[in-house]
Amino acid sequence: xSAFYPPSAEIEINATAEQVWSVLLNGEKYPEWNSFIxxxxxxxxxxxxxxxxxxxxxxxxxxxxxxxxxVEPQDGGRPIARWVHRFDSRxxxxxxxxxxxxxxxxxIGEGATSLYKTWEPFGGWMSRFVPYQKIDEGFKVQAQELKxxxxxxxxx
Numbered sequence: 580x581s582a583f584y585p586p587s588a589e590i591e592i593n594a595t596a597e598q599v600w601s602v603l604l605n606g607e608k609y610p611e612w613n614s615f616i617x618x619x620x621x622x623x624x625x626x627x628x629x630x631x632x633x634x635x636x637x638x639x640x641x642x643x644x645x646x647x648x649x650v651e652p653q654d655g656g657r658p659i660a661r662w663v664h665r666f667d668s669r670x671x672x673x674x675x676x677x678x679x680x681x682x683x684x685x686x687i688g689e690g691a692t693s694l695y696k697t698w699e700p701f702g703g704w705m706s707r708f709v710p711y712q713k714i715d716e717g718f719k720v721q722a723q724e725l726k727x728x729x730x731x732x733x734x735x
Contacts, residue, residue: 586715587698588722594729596653596684596693600660602729603682603695604650606630612728615717624650629667637713644668645680653684660684676705695722 592599602608606619617640621630629644649663662682670676678701685694697718701709 583711583715585698585700586711586718587696588715588718589694589696590722590726591687592693592695592726592729593691594693594733595690596660596686598733599684599693599695599725599729600652602732603684603725604662612724613721614724615721623647623662623664626650630664648679653686658686670703670705675703676709677702695725697722 602612604623606616606621606623609616609619615635617633617635619630619632621628623630624647626647626649629646631642631644634641634643644667645664646667647662647664649661651659651661653660660683664680665671666676666678668676671678678699680699681697683696685696686692687694699714699718701711
């Protein structure tokens with residue numbers, strides 16, 4: 580396996596899990612802070628909904644769809660917030676190229692700081708063509724951009 584599989588990132592953010600969650604799940608604002616996502620046409624909290632995206636991949640603009648499969652905000656009984664979505668395409672439905680992007684937000688200490696984690700395992704015979712290193716690098720950039728956005732909103 581590649582050192583870049585599955586593509587992943589994690590970063591500490593000086594904000595509560597709720598503050599990180601509110602930025603991560605506000606798709607309308609993604610173009611303001613996420614250099615890869617140009618548009619999100621749907622509600623990122625709506626489970627089992629197919630959502631069109633417009634994504635910058637290097638010099639190309641692609642229009643994938645994602646299907647939200649799990650939304651678990653942090654609450655008293657669930658200390659870790661989770662959000663999971665899948666690549667939604669004909670290739671995925673045929674099992675040729677599948678993926679499931681995971682996002683977790685873990686409170687640290689008294690909860691004024693959070694650990695954001697994201698990873699995306701791929702499957703199917705076409706997964707050998709996935710540019711894992713580029714996706715891994717993109718996840719790290721996106722995590723840093725999330726941190727910058729959340730902390731900027733908090734005035735940190």
